[in-house]
Amino acid sequence: MPHDLRRPARTYTIRQLCLEFKCTPRALRFYEDKGLLNPARDGMNRVYSYQDRGRLVLILRGKRVGLSLSEIGEILDLYEADESGAAQAAKSLKKFQERIVALEQQKKDIDDAIAQLQTGVSAMEKRLTETRPDLLPRADAYDQVLRHRLDGAEA
Structure with a gap:
């Protein structure tokens, strides 16, 4: 053989x-x-x-x-049933398209949340500038800590 x-x-x-x-x-x-x-x-x-x-x-x-x-299992099981991979490809295509739609919605939701937070940060910075400018450096230091953490997470 x-x-x-x-x-x-x-x-x-x-x-x-x-x-x-x-x-x-x-x-x-x-x-x-x-x-x-x-x-x-x-x-x-x-x-x-x-x-x-x-x-x-x-x-x-x-x-x-x-x-x-369970979705992964369904896709894997299809390969066992049809080694040509056609059924697996069709099922995978459908699942992948569904994930793209869900991820695009999540991305939009995240972008919206970031925009809302940026608006809030700008409003708070303006308010602190007018009322307690001495507190702004702490906010800046906090921002630097967050950026450092994010940079570390991406590395």
């Missing part, structure tokens, strides 16, 4: 996958408990296949864009 190059026989340990994908063993066991991963066993050790690794890639991508684990 010829070796299928698309499905290498390579296996992975839980540690290897955790290091590669920067996740915890607990997360992989959780995905296993939810039926999203199904590693083989070698005694007490989990042995992940190339297919398990691919499923993990899809799980993490799905989570990153905000899909629920």
